[in-house]
Structure formats: C-alpha cells, structure tokens
Amino acid sequence: MDVRLTRAGNRMVGLAMMLVVSAVIGIVVVAAAKSPADPNAPSSAADPKAPAAAKPSPAPLPAKYVVLTFDDGPDAEYTPKVLGVLAAYEAKATFFEVGENVHKHPELTKKIHEAGHSVQNHTWSHADLRKLGAAAFQQQVGSTDQAIQAQTGRTPACLRPPYGGVSAAVRQRAKAMGKDLVVWTVDSRDWTKPGAAAIVQRVLKNVHNGSVILMHDGGGNRSQTVAALPAILKSLKAQGYGFRTLSC
Template sequence: MLSHHQMISRRLLLSIAGVTVLSTGACGPPAGNPSDASHSGPPSDTLPSAAKPDGAPGAHPAPAASRTGSPAANTPGPPPGPAKPQPVTDPLLELDASERTIALTLDDGPHPTHTPVVLELLRSHGIRATFFLIGENAAEYPALVRAIAGEGHHIGNHTWTHPDLRHLPEPQVHDELERTSDLLQGLSGRPVTWFRAPGGDWADVTLRVCAELGMRPMGWSVDPRDWDRPGTAQITSRVLEGVRPGSIVLNHDGGGDRSQTVDALHTYLPALLADGYRFTTPQ
C-alpha cells in the first residue's frame, strides 16, 4: 500500500502529464474546421513549385507580365510557325502611271542563240529587264541563267514545261512551279518572286499555288505578238504605238526563232529611251 506522501506525488505527476497532452493537442487544427484543412498536408516547402501559392516559401511566382497577359521580358515565346502564304492577288498588268517608266519582259528562254544577243543589247543601253524562264530550258543552259542574274536582271518563273495550266490538276500545277523556282533560285542565288502563266492563261488554282510558293503573278499590257513572227516592222510599231507610262511590254527570247524580236529590240529600245522613258523591273 502506498503511503500518503507517495499518493500525492503520483497525482501530481499525472496532473502534469495531462497538461502536456492538452497543450500538444492545441497546436493541431480544431476538428471539423475545413478552412484549416490545408495545414493538414505537408509543409509548403515540400510542395511542387506549380502547386505553391505566390509568396509561399520556396514558391516561384509567375513573372508579373505573364499574369497580365503580356509576354514576360526575356521569356522565349513559342517557336514561330510556318510562313503564311501571300494573299492571292490578280496578275500585275501595269506599273504606276504617274512616272514615265516601263518594264520590258522576255519569255520562254533561255535560248543559246538569242538570249546572249539580248543581254548584250540591254547592257549597251543600260536597261534592266525581267526574264521569265522555262525550267527545262534553264536546266539545259544553266550558264545562261547565271549570266542573266549576273547582269542584274530579274528572273521569273514560267513553269517547267510551258503547259496550259488551266487543264492540269493542282498537284501538277504545284510541281510545275515549285521545280522551276527551286532550280532558278539554286542557279541565281536569289528567291524567285514573280510568276507568269504560259499564254497569260490564269486560273484560280494557278493563282493560289503561285501565292503558296511566295510569288506574285505578272501579266502585261503591251503584246506585239512577236511569238507569231509577224515581222520586225510589225513588232516595232506595235510596241511604239502601244507603250504609255506604266506599260509592261511582252517579248520573247526563246521558244523558237526570235531573230525578228531581237531586230525589233535594236530599233524600239533606243527610240523609247530618246522619248524619255525609263526602264525598270517590278519589285
């Protein structure tokens, strides 16, 4: 049996222990209080940064700019997507008529006989022209393509085989244009930015593919029909009578015998220069 003194000591120890247990339980959340439920999980330092609220210890708050909807400074954005195709436009038929300028264009080359003569003539008059080249001709005479580019002339796409594009399915139209642009850019070192449909026969699919490949369509406003070989005098008179400020003149340096065209160029180029016209290449 415990003595009176031992019983008092035991009661005192139990009383002290009870206070300790109660004190420890007061540090936890009151039972049934949902507002403090977050404190029942792990400390905020152990949460993944994405789950931590802004300002919590160890959190990585988003840059202020990103919270306002603007890109954060020095924060790389998403990688750029593919270049958007140019909008489909109608063919360019004339230049700005407010200036006394005209554009000379030559189709169906390069030709081993006529193209070098035309280049020499243009060089002698200080004229820059636009050559719409056929892909299969360019593949056969790559040195002439480089010579045209080297003289500072513009090079345009005139398809690979010179077909009537109106009767071709879209994949074939795409092939005709893309193959030619790839070759011409490889030979000249410059992107091809202009396209001309053979015969000026435009179709919606042609204009769409032209835009998808980053080119613009160019037609003409003066056609002396030199491709039909009507004679040097006819070609010359048709050009001189048809030209006005802003005209785009169509001639051919390939596709057959173009000696009449070359002779006409010898006559009407100096006449137009003497009349105050300036030759340009559409940009």
C-alpha cells in the same frame, strides 16, 4: 614627367589622329566614288515594297518607265543577243524562264542575273496551269524555282502563267506558293513573226507609262525580236522612258 617626352607624346597622338582622319576621308572618298555608278546600290528606301531578298534595282527608280519582259528562254542563240542589245542601251529587263531551259543552259540564267536583270518563273515546261491538278502545279512551279535559285541565289516571287492562262484555282495555288501572277499590258506578238518593223510599231504604238511589254528570247526563232529591239529601246529612251525590273 619629362616635358620633352610629353611633347613627343603629343606629336605622336597628333600624328595618329591625322592618320585616322586620313583613313576616314579615304573611306568616304572611296564610297562616294563607288555609289553613283554602282548598279547594285540598294534602293530599298526608294522601293519600300521590294522584299529584302529581291535583287536591288538601281536607285532612284525612273518615274516614267516601262517593264521589258522576255519569255520562254534561256536560249543558246537568242538570249545572248538580247543581252547584248540591252547592255548597249543600258536597259534592264525581266526574264520569265522555262525551267527545262534553265536546266539546259544554267550558265545563261546565271549570266542574265549577273548582268543585273531579274529572273522569274514561267513554269518547268511551259504548261497551261489551268489544266493542271494541285500536285502538277506545285511540280511545275517548284522545280523551276529550284533551278533558277541554284543559278541566281534568289527564289522567284513572280510567276507568269504560260498563255496568260489564269483561273481561280491558278490564282489560289500561286498565292499559296507565295507567287504574284504577272501578265503584260503590251503584247509585241513577236512570236507570230510579223517582221521586225511590225514588232517595233506594235510596241511603240501601244506603250505608255508603266507598260509591261511582252517579248520572247526563247521558244523558237527570235531573230525578228532581236532585230526589233534596238529601235524599240532607242525610241523609248528618246521619249524619256526608264526601265524597271520586276521582283514581285
């Protein structure tokens, strides 16, 4: 074999290897640059309970946290304002949506999901599930699932019964549909329109680690909720709280 050719061949092999190494380094650098800031980075290792289909939460999950929940939307006026405040404070929330409002404003449900929030089920027409028969229950919850799934690609696994209305039948029917019932531990009572300051005070007075905070982005005039939200988020962050979302 010609020695020069062999040397040339070695140089070619060496060059090819350098290119491969560079490519591998390039990929590693790109991956390293992306992952810390990527809010969609999977966190299944940190949250073994999360179902495979659930929206991945940012990793790691905060040890000291609250769960912000907004009910009765989406609403054309107030939901975008709530989303704006949440974005300003880099807070994620769970939205329990009413199916008929999703049907009216599907683009808002999509927007909420794309912003990294969780969208869950609050029945089709804000029905008191305790007063329904089996077929009506199935209809209220199933049609809302479909409306949300069409916008987010995910079927809600959390069901918040309107009015917090739970009974043995509600529990059994929810379970049969694969839903976890989720109520709240801190009621802002924002729907009583007590003024933004009173909403802020009520939340901050009662909050503790793991609190599930009830607020509303739909179902009426929610301008007081929108006005209260910056002070609530600012204080919670100053106290070291992070924000977890529910996927059940």
